[in-house]
Amino acid sequence: QVQLVQSGAEVKKPGASVKVSCQASGYTFSDYYINWVRQVPGQGFEWMGVIPPTGGAPGYAQKFQGRVTLTRDTSTRTVYMELNSLRSDDTAVYFCGRETTGMVADYWGQGTLVTVSS
Amino acid sequence: QSALTQPASVSGSPGQSITISCTGTSSDVGGYNFVSWFQQHPGKAPKLMIYDVTNRPSGVSNRFSGSKSGNTASLTISGLQTEDEADYYCSSYTSDSALYVFGTGTKVTVL
Numbered sequence: 487q488v489q490l491v492q493s494g495a496e497v498k499k500p501g502a503s504v505k506v507s508c509q510a511s512g513y514t515f516s517d518y519y520i521n522w523v524r525q526v527p528g529q530g531f532e533w534m535g536v537i538p539p540t541g542g543a544p545g546y547a548q549k550f551q552g553r554v555t556l557t558r559d560t561s562t563r564t565v566y567m568e569l570n571s572l573r574s575d576d577t578a579v580y581f582c583g584r585e586t587t588g589m590v591a592d593y594w595g596q597g598t599l600v601t602v603s604s
Numbered sequence: 605q606s607a608l609t610q611p612a613s614v615s616g617s618p619g620q621s622i623t624i625s626c627t628g629t630s631s632d633v634g635g636y637n638f639v640s641w642f643q644q645h646p647g648k649a650p651k652l653m654i655y656d657v658t659n660r661p662s663g664v665s666n667r668f669s670g671s672k673s674g675n676t677a678s679l680t681i682s683g684l685q686t687e688d689e690a691d692y693y694c695s696s697y698t699s700d701s702a703l704y705v706f707g708t709g710t711k712v713t714v715l
Binding site: 591 | 607636640649650656693695697701707708
């Protein structure tokens with residue numbers, strides 16, 4: 487079955503960076519893009535960016551341009567999301583999702599809570 | 605990246621039908637048949653309930669249905685059950701700089 491398994495919760499200080507992983511299994515990795523989305527506690531979702539599975543450049547939401555970097559390791563079927571210059575308002579649950587045409591995700595990772603606090 | 609507008613809460617009794625609206629613009633909901641609906645229980649990942657406005661993934665109850673008119677999409681839950689109590693979010697592909705935009709979310713309460 488399709489699974490996206492994310493790395494565990496992180497606590498970071500303002501100004502630091504965080505790198506969250508998302509390992510895919512149960513499907514042909516090269517067939518699907520991966521989206522990253524975040525959800526501030528008690529609030530809605532925000533699209534951050536998308537990465538092709540093999541080759542091609544990632545795309546980022548304007549809001550996060552210059553602060554987020556998406557990378558992949560095809561040998562381990564893992565996608566990474568790194569967010570720099572963390573602020574308190576970056577405290578959120580970060581999700582990866584398998585993109586299908588026109589749909590942000592048909593399958594989601596379990597989410598990774600990133601807490602930014604001094 | 606403006607959010608799509610949903611009612612904050614909708615409630616109904618077991619067995620009743622409820623409808624959740626999702627209002628956007630011609631750049632997102634009205635411009636594409638790429639509206640999805642997700643169910644989210646507290647502390648859990650979202651679950652896809654409807655995609656491409658009207659389609660149900662395999663395994664999702666046929667009590668869930670979707671539709672669209674102009675810039676507003678809707679999710680209807682018929683024969684409401686206690687297990688349907690959750691938060692529901694719509695999402696649409698958009699021609700804005702962000703590829704996808706989400707709704708503000710609706711809390712469904714089964715009375």
